[in-house]
Amino acid sequence: MPKGINLTLKIGSNNPQPASRELMEAIDSVEVTHNDRERSGFQIVFAVGRSGAKDQKDYKLLRNTLLKPFNRVILIVSFNAKPKILLDGIITNQQLAASNEPRGSKLTVTGEDISVMMDLDEESTEHPQQDEATISRMLISKYSKYGMIPQIIKPSLKDRPNKNERIPVQQGTDLGYIKQLAERFAFVFYVEPGPVSGKNTAYWGPPRQGTRIQRALTVNMGSFTNVDSLNFQNNALAATTVAGKIQDRKNNRIQKVQDKTSDRPSLTSKSALKSQTKVRVTQFRETGRSSLQANSRAQAMIDRSVDDVVTVTGELDSIRYGELLEIREKVGLRGAGYSYDGLYYVKSVTHKISKGEYKQSFTVTREGTETTVQRVSV
Structure with missing residues (x-):
């Protein structure tokens, strides 16, 4: 590691412990990717080789059960004496690149953050008389064994339908359904490591743009x-405004849906929505919503369009x-x-x-x- 930087690797089934010296010395490189909305991922490359009679049957590191898929990995980097949890994740892939050179072979383990465990089992489940925030909190609580702590920001629009109106039905994995619920309000869902090693914050709410x-x-x-x-x-084709009509599912009235501005904090003096001579117009064609829900969704479409x-x-x-x-x-x-x-x-x-x-x-x-x-x- 460069001077002033220290890397700590914890690995195990569900209660990771500091890796052995042998495992740490075998590390060739580490790569961790953080995304603001998608799952974060990691890749650790180990140099492997055969050094004795016991290694003739197989590479020693390849026999190490700690590097098997679905083991948990925590990576912590200390930068200028300040520890930072880079990732808390699960091994999902193992690759071996063999070489004729001594210690030229490479064993690569790849994985994703803890939320991958929420994306394994598809379900068909009803959630009667529950709003989106309540459903999300309940689904997150199923993964407390991974130290997952829910952080739910409730939307200003609360929709808890009675049984005679509609019943929310989950068709898919917990992760997919939570993201689907978040999308209705232009919200996001992601899991980030911390605040301490072994804990993870599961955030469901509006996109966060920190003040720092x-x-x-x-x-x-x-x-x-x-x-x-x-x-x-x-x-120049990214930004879009929204226009269309919606039949309010509560009163059956036809309501106009139209928006041309973004709610995102402005970082420029020439926003594409205001400064471009041409801006794309997207027709709002979704159905089965109230007018408040439709306007919220239209705002989400505009906000997402100006992000990039x-x-x-x-x-x-x-x-x-x-x-x-x-x-x-x-x-x-x-x-x-x-x-x-x-x-x-x-x-x-x-x-x-x-x-x-x-x-x-x-x-x-x-x-x-x-x-x-x-x-x-x-």
């Missing part, structure tokens, strides 16, 4: 540069940057010019750790061009 502004990503500024590469994309108008991808050196880039927070960017400098939302980060190197690949987004701030945190 992280240290600026800096390009083309000499010794202040901390980014190895940057690529900017401005998608401007997308920036790049890679930074963690030592030069001086900290770990956090998803679901804002970050400053400087050195690219007025059109693309300013504040962004961190959508994904991939941590790449190997002997003597720690890189972070990232994707940051916002809803248009031109900065709203003249200075960013450095």
Whole structure:
């Protein structure tokens, strides 16, 4: 590991313990990917080889039961003496790449965060007289053995139907149904590790855009540069407004559904919805909703569309940057010019750790061009 960085691996069935020295010394590289809405994942590559008569039948590490699928893995990185739980997940895949070179063979274990356990069993279940937030909390509680703590943000619109009106029915896995319920309000569901090792926070609620502004990503500024590469994309077809009609299922009246603005906090002075000469219009064609539900859904469609108008991808050196880039927070960017400098939302980060190197690949987004701030945190 680079100086000042320490990696801790815990592994086991459901109560992971610190890995042995032999296992730690065999690690060739570690990669952890954090996504703001999708499951996070990990990949650990071990160098393997045969060193004696006992290894003739099989590689020693390959016989290690700790590396078998469905064992639990916790990865903790200490950066500048500050521990950070990178991932709490489950091994779902094992690969062996054999080589003729001594210790040239590689054993790779790949997995996803704890929420993968919620996506294994499909069910057909009724949830009578329950609203979406209550159903989600109940489904999350089934996975308390993984230290899963529900964090539910109730929507302003509460819909608890009586039996004569309709009965919510789950057709699919717990994870798929929870995400389906969240989508109705433009909410998200994800599981993130912490607040302590062995615990996980299961968040169901509106997308979070933290108030903290992280240290600026800096390009083309000499010794202040901390980014190895940057690529900017401005998608003029991303933003969309919504128009249509809905027959309110409660009073049978035809109501207009129309929205042209986003509720997302503005990070630019030229939002695509307001500044583009042409903006796509999406027809609202969903049925079986009340007018309040339809308007909430239309707002969600617009908000999602502006998330990826401007997308920036790049890679930074963690030592030069001086900290770990956090998803679901804002970050400053400087050195690219007025059109693309300013504040962004961190959508994904991939941590790449190997002997003597720690890189972070990232994707940051916002809803248009031109900065709203003249200075960013450095």
